[in-house]
Amino acid sequence: MIIRIRFHGRGGQAMKTAGRVVGTSAFLEGFKAQDSPMYGPERRGAPVASFLRISDEEIGERGYVWSPDLIAVADPTLIEDPRAKVLDGLRENAAAFINVPSLTNLVVDGLTRVTNYDVTGAALRILGRAVLSSGVAGSVVKLLPISASSLEEAVKIEMEDIGLKEREIDLNVKLALECYEGTPKVPIEYATTEELEEFRAVALEQHPPEISTALIRNVGNTIYQKTGNWRISRPEIDYQKCTRCGVCFDYCPEAAISLVGPDRRPVIDYDQCKGCLICYNECPVKGAIRVVKEELVEKLAKGVTI
Numbered sequence: 528m529i530i531r532i533r534f535h536g537r538g539g540q541a542m543k544t545a546g547r548v549v550g551t552s553a554f555l556e557g558f559k560a561q562d563s564p565m566y567g568p569e570r571r572g573a574p575v576a577s578f579l580r581i582s583d584e585e586i587g588e589r590g591y592v593w594s595p596d597l598i599a600v601a602d603p604t605l606i607e608d609p610r611a612k613v614l615d616g617l618r619e620n621a622a623a624f625i626n627v628p629s630l631t632n633l634v635v636d637g638l639t640r641v642t643n644y645d646v647t648g649a650a651l652r653i654l655g656r657a658v659l660s661s662g663v664a665g666s667v668v669k670l671l672p673i674s675a676s677s678l679e680e681a682v683k684i685e686m687e688d689i690g691l692k693e694r695e696i697d698l699n700v701k702l703a704l705e706c707y708e709g710t711p712k713v714p715i716e717y718a719t720t721e722e723l724e725e726f727r728a729v730a731l732e733q734h735p736p737e738i739s740t741a742l743i744r745n746v747g748n749t750i751y752q753k754t755g756n757w758r759i760s761r762p763e764i765d766y767q768k769c770t771r772c773g774v775c776f777d778y779c780p781e782a783a784i785s786l787v788g789p790d791r792r793p794v795i796d797y798d799q800c801k802g803c804l805i806c807y808n809e810c811p812v813k814g815a816i817r818v819v820k821e822e823l824v825e826k827l828a829k830g831v832t833i
């Protein structure tokens with residue numbers, strides 16, 4: 528069997544580490560584990576995901592988990608954000624862990640196996656800040672065939688690995704165990720690799736390391752990663768003030784600006800613009816670029832009803 532888990536959170540909530548802690552817990556319990564974060568949007572506040580497969584046999588699948596058996600959602604506002612793709616590829620019998628104090632009024636796309644715990648509340652109380660990796664890991668481990676002792680050991684290993692001091696490690700263990708104890712169990716059902724074909728699961732043969740090293744087969748494919756969906760603010764160019772100097776074009780790290788037409792007018796591709804605002808900071812003409820908050824960010828700031 529393979530259990531596929533996808534973690535969703537925002538940059539800074541430590542969902543990559545949560546995946547590592549659960550993976551290490553599984554490994555200590557005798558399973559094989561494969562974890563990886565989503566690369567690209569590592570910026571505070573941006574929707575991020577990480578992926579974990581655990582199995583009692585060799586894992587032949589690679590890449591993102593497109594059809595998870597379990598999702599763990601660190602920030603419930605992401606469920607409403609279509610850009611975060613929290614609900615992508617979910618089968619109707621998939622399970623979900625949501626970091627919320629209560630499931631009242633929470634409907635997650637018809638899923639029936641939904642459980643919760645107030646990890647943020649626990650993290651603020653125990654750690655004094657909303658770092659959620661150990662807590663979310665504790666809640667997720669509760670839903671898997673993994674013991675609390677393996678969880679405890681894994682938190683120690685992973686927290687030491689990222690350089691935490693002994694007292695901080697102890698507090699993380701406390702947080703993980705509280706979330707483990709406090710999370711109601713829901714059953715996890717897993718699909719075979721064959722059943723996942725329609726969800727783009729990649730089934731690979733096992734080869735020795737000499738011939739199975741990772742290989743990038745295609746070049747120039749960053750265009751398909753729509754970095755525009757992690758923008759909090761957008762730059763907008765005032766063509767009355769813009770002198771067509773081209774500085775923004777030179778500095779944009781995403782090549783999201785093109786110089787168009789005979790007057791080399793800078794045009795921003797908002798599918799690719801990630802909102803770093805380097806163009807705004809480098810533009811030598813006052814007022815030629817203004818910064819506008821994205822609509823969704825304003826909505827989230829006002830509070831979203833899920």
Ligand code: SF4
Pocket residue numbers: 764768769770771772773774775776793809810811812815816
């Ligand atoms: S840097 Fe400013 S003035 Fe220069 S082309 Fe870009 S927007 Fe126009």
Ligand code: SF4
Pocket residue numbers: 762778779780781782783784795799800801802803804805806807
């Ligand atoms: S904010 Fe400006 S510099 Fe940054 S990605 Fe967008 S267009 Fe490029």
